[in-house]
Amino acid sequence: MLIDAEQAFAQQSEHTLIERVKSGDQVAYAALYELHVKRVYSLCLRLIADKEHAEDATQEVFVQLWHKIANFDGRSQFTTWLHSVTSNIAISYIRKHKNWLQKVVSFEQSGMDEQSAADCQGLNGLDKLVLRLPERARMVFVLHAIEGYRHEEIASMLDMAVGSSKSQFHRARQLLKEWYENE
Amino acid sequence: MSKPDFEQFLNDSLNQPKQDIGPDKNLWPGIERAIAHPTEQQAEQSRFTWNKLAAVAACCVAALLSVQLFVAQTEPNTMIAMSDYFTKQKQGLLVQYQNQPALTDNWQQQLKELEEAESAIKQALENEPENPALLQMLSQVYQQQLDLINKVHAPKWQTI
Numbered sequence: 001m002l003i004d005a006e007q008a009f010a011q012q013s014e015h016t017l018i019e020r021v022k023s024g025d026q027v028a029y030a031a032l033y034e035l036h037v038k039r040v041y042s043l044c045l046r047l048i049a050d051k052e053h054a055e056d057a058t059q060e061v062f063v064q065l066w067h068k069i070a071n072f073d074g075r076s077q078f079t080t081w082l083h084s085v086t087s088n089i090a091i092s093y094i095r096k097h098k099n100w101l102q103k104v105v106s107f108e109q110s111g112m113d114e115q116s117a118a119d120c121q122g123l124n125g126l127d128k129l130v131l132r133l134p135e136r137a138r139m140v141f142v143l144h145a146i147e148g149y150r151h152e153e154i155a156s157m158l159d160m161a162v163g164s165s166k167s168q169f170h171r172a173r174q175l176l177k178e179w180y181e182n183e
Numbered sequence: 184m185s186k187p188d189f190e191q192f193l194n195d196s197l198n199q200p201k202q203d204i205g206p207d208k209n210l211w212p213g214i215e216r217a218i219a220h221p222t223e224q225q226a227e228q229s230r231f232t233w234n235k236l237a238a239v240a241a242c243c244v245a246a247l248l249s250v251q252l253f254v255a256q257t258e259p260n261t262m263i264a265m266s267d268y269f270t271k272q273k274q275g276l277l278v279q280y281q282n283q284p285a286l287t288d289n290w291q292q293q294l295k296e297l298e299e300a301e302s303a304i305k306q307a308l309e310n311e312p313e314n315p316a317l318l319q320m321l322s323q324v325y326q327q328q329l330d331l332i333n334k335v336h337a338p339k340w341q342t343i
Contacts, residue, residue: 026215026218026219029218030211030215033211033214037205037206037210037211038203038204038205039203041203041204041205041206041210042201042202042203042204045204051206051207054206055206055207055208055210058206058210059210059213059214059217062210062214063214063217063218066214066218120204121204122202122203122204123202123204124196124199124202125192125196126192126193126196126197127202145193145197146197146201173193176189176193177189180189180192181189183186
């Protein structure tokens, strides 16, 4: 009961903040940033697997969010909408930062090395393994298993066939299993 | 104590609330600047575009110089051998399929893009003629061209 009341209060104050942000209040936006920066950064990090790039993408999310927040109509939870905005911006960030050779020859970026992933304090064991996955397998795994998108949605977001999304997910699971069992 | 099997570990990890971490540095000042001075950001964007154009122009000059050096060089190398072999293969396929309708309309555009990639890699090879990574990329781009020509001219039943 107490938890319900706390949640209701938090949602109420978040709703007030969002309304203030919509009217151009930057102080309210700073508060909204503080509320959600960890959530946004962690999702960017899981998708991009590079701390510095994840920080850049997080900044991009909050800059674009300032302009897009008027589109939030309150029909879904703000965090659900924020996750969707963040996922799309992080994916387009990854696309923008691929060099021409990677685009032409379809080179796949490898994930974070084992030591750097292990050094990410605060993440759970699965997240640390996920950061080591190669790019496509990682993005599909994060979007499907962690964020709950369907393969059809992922295929459209990542511009790939539904079958590819499923096979990348299978590949991710195999790699995670192998690494987990050898730990 | 033995660790749980992978399926158990995966289920447990996915069913726990997500553990989120914060960035190492404070990102707010940059965000605040960007939203408070959008015009400054646009000016920066425009500077960035000009810098990019200048860089592209510099690359073109470098490529032209490389081509001139290449023309002066008469000794055949791996790239030339690979190009000769591929050109024959490609010409052979184009002749073979010349009377056969293609399955898509934009395949020539796709081929053109691959040919542009081929040129770019060749330019890079002018500076490092035996660079194995560049040679591998060149061979991949060649293979993609052959695959594309074959694929768009494949009989329809093969695409089912």
